[in-house]
Amino acid sequence: MPAKVIIVTGVSRGIGRSIVDTIFKEEPETIVYGIARSEAPLKELKEQYGDHFFYIVGDITDAGKLKQLAADAVRDHGKIDSVVANAGVLEPVQRIHDADIDAWKRLYDINFFSIVSLVSITVEQIARSHGNYVFVSSDASTMYFSNWGAYGSSKAALNHLALTVANEEPNVRCLAVAPGIVDTSMQVNIRENVGNNMSAEHHAMFKDLKESNKLLDSNVPATVYANLALRGVPESINGTYVSYDCAELASFQK
Template identity: 75%
Template sequence: MVGKVIIVTGVSRGIGRSIVETILKLAPKTVVYGIARSEAPLKELKATYGDNFFYVVGDITDESKLQQLTNDAITRHGKIDSVVANAGVLEPVARIHDANISNWRKLYDINFFSIVSLVKTTLPYVSKTNGNYVFVSSDASTMYFSNWGAYGSSKAALNHLALTIANEEKTVKCLSVAPGIVDTSMQVNIRENVGANMSKEHHEMFKDLKASNKLLDSNIPATVYSKLALNGIPEAINGTYISFDAPELKDYQI
């Protein structure tokens, strides 16, 4: 018998891939539906997990791909219990003075509007299971990192979306969770590429975190996201923005 049916976005690497692996380790009867642009990692997950993992190859800004992902879950398994919105991008990294508005729009399409679309598409089904929406936010939503205006503001908008959903849709719960500073390809990009567009102080801070081995392994926040998707969001924090290591989430942490 199938357990929970969970949608996860951006599953090809980093936190997203760790979420898939953690969910299926914690609950082997669960079925995960994933989406990412790169097919090779999706095939690897499929080869590993068989009928517990299904995928769609595509960009999350393509509404037809989100509809396909949703339709596949309902056609095969008849329900959706939780959605974990993980996919996101950091760039453009630049001062407001130098902002390229077209690049801001592209980031918002990925980091924010695709999630609005995903929620709207899946809501009729997640409502039926009294399910959960879990958003991967960022410390940058409430803190200043130099020249991260696009990224930070998109994550702040995501926090407010969680608040909106929790208040408007009483049959579901929604939570926006910051994962901490995680050892992923985004950190490599900061150290080696876009960090040059940041202040020296902030660029050095990120490089020092790697050098001093203070970056988190992706499975640490992934465990929190996975347990929220599997076990549900506590009523007391429904609609809020919270850090993965907050005391309120102690039962969801490693």
């Protein structure tokens, strides 16, 4: 069977980097195309995985970069089997009373509209390969965290996009998956910076998660995302929003 060709966004660090590493751990012959704004980590991945990893340096809100990424994959490897949409940002963290609308729009451009764009660019190829979209969502899409209105609502929109794609494209499967609370740079930012804009209770909660060693290693959810991209989204949960540790994904957690 020919090697899978997978696009992953936001691969320079955190969950995205772990997804790439896990894909190659599970299936070393896989071809991965990545995009991130920082070139140095992309070069490291290229040096590590050689002719199995290819990349574009750029912002995922740049449709031209996304088109180039997809075109490169099809030109050089003939297909795209899966897309893992991982890149995202948390800020602005602010009360709705103080909403900076331009900042909200920028967040939505990154967290939501870039993924709409990526789907529209790749869906013909994904349908041709009977492939998969895996969206990195968040518990914040259905739970309240103080002053996370921009982030949480963008992830809720992403959940609905998964539902839309799954129902409108009969040859495509799509799933939105929350990764849990992961020990990444976003958590550092919450503890040291934007947490000051949250309620004292919620800020303390995130600090305690770190102090009590309850944050997940990025490899834990990354294993689920990588395996979904490699094996395919189960039909029984196609178009839904689930957590990485749900029963339906038990076989993907290892």
